[in-house]
Amino acid sequence: MQRSVLVIGSGVAGISACLNIAILCPNRRISLISHHSPVEPSDDHSKIVRVDYANAERMEEALTAQASWKKGSFSPYYLPNGRIVAYKENSDTLRSIDQNRQQLGFDVRERGGKELLERHFGFSDAPDGLVFVYNPDDALVDWQPCIREHEIKAREACHQRGGVVYETKVDLLKYDGKRVTAVVLSDGDPINTADMDVVLAVGPWTVEVLERSDIPRPPRHRIPFPTGVFAFELQLDDSQVEYFKGKPIFSHIGQGMSPLSLSLQISLAHLPSRVSSTDKQ
Secondary structure, X not given: OOOEEEEEOOOHHHHHHHHHHHHHOOOOOEEEEOOOOOOOOOOOOOEEEOOOXXXXXXXXXXXXHHHHHOOHHHHHHEEOOOEEEEEEOOOHHHHHXXXXXXXXXXXXXXXXXXXXXXXXXXXXXXXXOEEEEEEOOOEEEOHHHHHHHHHHHHHHHHHHOOOOEEOOOEEEEEEOOOOEXXXXXXXXXXXXXXXXXXXXOXXXXXHHHHHHOOOOOOOHHHOOOOOXXXXXXXXXXXXXXXXXXXXXXXXXXXOOOOHHHHHHHHHHOOOOOOOEEEEEO
């Protein structure tokens, strides 16, 4: 008899684990512990699929990921709008990207000054000293409906295989030096996992859970870590929404001017109705 599986976490890693186990091991019982947080990386409205990286290995992985987004259940959420990236002049990052593209047999990206922005946006108030690069194969992902659809599928996979979906947090893991023997939930109830395979998929909370459970950390390169993202909300009227439909994503890499102030200058300065912004710290 195959061992059952308990997946802890219902973000990207947890959902992927559930769905792939269901496909590869159709006779295994799968259970899921799900507790969402408003600061989790999976709780976004949209994501950017980009190909260019300063690390060649990362660029090859990005190309593989991009191919997956273009097919199957992901494709309806993949919007190939392209992307314009602003770099400082003489950027080391841009030089590394150019070298990687040549190494992989790709053309170097088109680049230019303000005229490149004007061609795509119709105007530009961009500051001097920046190089703009157009990446036509980058894309925007309508992330929130995509992640929700696949979370529903993961939950259904658990129920169809006789598993349980626990709507709670994990307090700690009981560990005997070789394997996790029990998972203690936030209400104090334990789940006996002596005969289960446990998948810990809590992303940036991994180290916190391991430390509470007195479990040694994995090697540094295997530990996920949290990163910060600056987000702001824009209130657009109907004409502004229509104006930006299908236009490229805009990103800024470098120093000297924040992505917020630069993107507002480039994208909003000349619209007929001014757009109000609210910073979310």
